[in-house]
Amino acid sequence: MSPIKLFKNNFRDFFKKLFKKKKNARIGIYGPPNAGKTTLANRILRDWTGDAMGPVSHIEHETRSARRREGVTIKTNGHSIGLDVIDTPGLATKIDFHNFMDYEMEEDEAKRRAKEATEGVIEAVKWLDDLDGIILVMDATQDPFTQVNVTVIGNMEARKLPLLIVSNKVDMPEASPNTIMNAFPQHPMVSISALEGNNIDTLYQEIAKTFG
Amino acid sequence: MDLISEERLSGMNPVEKVRFIIDEVKKDKVLVLEKGLTPDEEANLIEMTMTKIQPDGFSGIEMESYPAQSGNSIINKLFNKGGHRTRLTIIGPANQLKTLKKDRDLITTLLSSKE
Ligand SMILES: Nc1nc2c(ncn2[C@@H]2O[C@H](COP(=O)(O)OP(=O)(O)O)[C@@H](O)[C@H]2O)c(=O)[nH]1
Numbered sequence: 375m376s377p378i379k380l381f382k383n384n385f386r387d388f389f390k391k392l393f394k395k396k397k398n399a400r401i402g403i404y405g406p407p408n409a410g411k412t413t414l415a416n417r418i419l420r421d422w423t424g425d426a427m428g429p430v431s432h433i434e435h436e437t438r439s440a441r442r443r444e445g446v447t448i449k450t451n452g453h454s455i456g457l458d459v460i461d462t463p464g465l466a467t468k469i470d471f472h473n474f475m476d477y478e479m480e481e482d483e484a485k486r487r488a489k490e491a492t493e494g495v496i497e498a499v500k501w502l503d504d505l506d507g508i509i510l511v512m513d514a515t516q517d518p519f520t521q522v523n524v525t526v527i528g529n530m531e532a533r534k535l536p537l538l539i540v541s542n543k544v545d546m547p548e549a550s551p552n553t554i555m556n557a558f559p560q561h562p563m564v565s566i567s568a569l570e571g572n573n574i575d576t577l578y579q580e581i582a583k584t585f586g
Numbered sequence: 587m588d589l590i591s592e593e594r595l596s597g598m599n600p601v602e603k604v605r606f607i608i609d610e611v612k613k614d615k616v617l618v619l620e621k622g623l624t625p626d627e628e629a630n631l632i633e634m635t636m637t638k639i640q641p642d643g644f645s646g647i648e649m650e651s652y653p654a655q656s657g658n659s660i661i662n663k664l665f666n667k668g669g670h671r672t673r674l675t676i677i678g679p680a681n682q683l684k685t686l687k688k689d690r691d692l693i694t695t696l697l698s699s700k701e
């Protein structure tokens with residue numbers, strides 16, 4: 375190799391190292407069905423990348439396989455953090471296809487959905503091994519002491535990984551974010567409306583603080 | 587309903603534990619585990635449950651445990667490996683065991699016989 379080329383290569387490597395991007399933090403969005411995980415994922419992506427993650431629905435288990443978006447850069451207060459965001463189907467301990475039939479679905483379709491929903495939960499469990507942190511979305515109009523919340527929090531604590539609790543749907547009059555705060559006081563929590571956008575800037579600051 | 591002592595489960599490895607629980611629950615048993623499961627075992631139990639769900643058959647489990655006590659005091663750190671202590675847990679078939687209310691220090695469930 376000519377000395378000039380060698381110099382050029384070294385020069386390039388030097389700059390590569392100097393500006394080498396910090397690895398993105400892999401953040402999984404978890405929570406019970408219908409808590410608003412996909413609504414939140416869509417909002418984060420729309421705010422910072424311009425596109426959406428996936429469809430939202432009032433029917434449970436609309437998200438039946440995890441979706442990943444790499445390289446989402448969030449900038450707050452002069453800090454910037456790179457995330458790989460994974461919208462998961464969330465966890466459940468039971469899935470009965472009859473519940474889908476309440477939404478005027480044919481039996482075959484309901485059974486197919488239930489089967490896909492079980493596979494989605496398995497995928498969400500597997501992702502637990504592959505994350506740097508979790509955003510745990512809870513519906514502030516519901517009881518926070520559910521087993522899936524307890525299991526997700528337990529897994530993050532056992533792995534010593536950061537966890538940010540989002541108390542969602544505070545736009546609804548019956549929302550009670552204080553109940554969530556009292557239930558899990560050992561973790562940071564932000565109250566938002568993923569749908570309306572209430573308090574979303576505080577969420578981004580807290581994301582940068584928790585996972586940065 | 588079976589009350590499972592700490593000793594009964596402590597002799598099993600995590601895979602055996604999860605398999606034992608699923609097999610019992612599929613036989614329509616409700617189990618109360620004195621010592622509960624680790625978070626990892628709970629996740630594995632959820633995963634295994636999902637593979638066993640059948641339309642018009644097994645529809646899953648109901649499981650309730652208290653949040654692990656993660657004490658931050660030095661005493662806690664010294665004595666419970668990372669400050670985690672597993673807690674009393676009830677597990678049963680989803681069509682028979684219903685959680686009515688769960689609080690930090692009280693779990694209220696309804697146990698019904700199979701329809
Ligand atoms: N009022 C209100 N509804 C919300 C909010 N976030 C989500 N939803 C609704 O809750 C339902 C479930 O949302 P989705 O994002 O699909 O939940 P997921 O199952 O956790 O992904 C949908 O009907 C959403 O429109 C919120 O902040 N406020």
Ligand SMILES: [Mg+2]
Nearest residue numbers: 411412436437
């Ligand atoms: Mg979803």
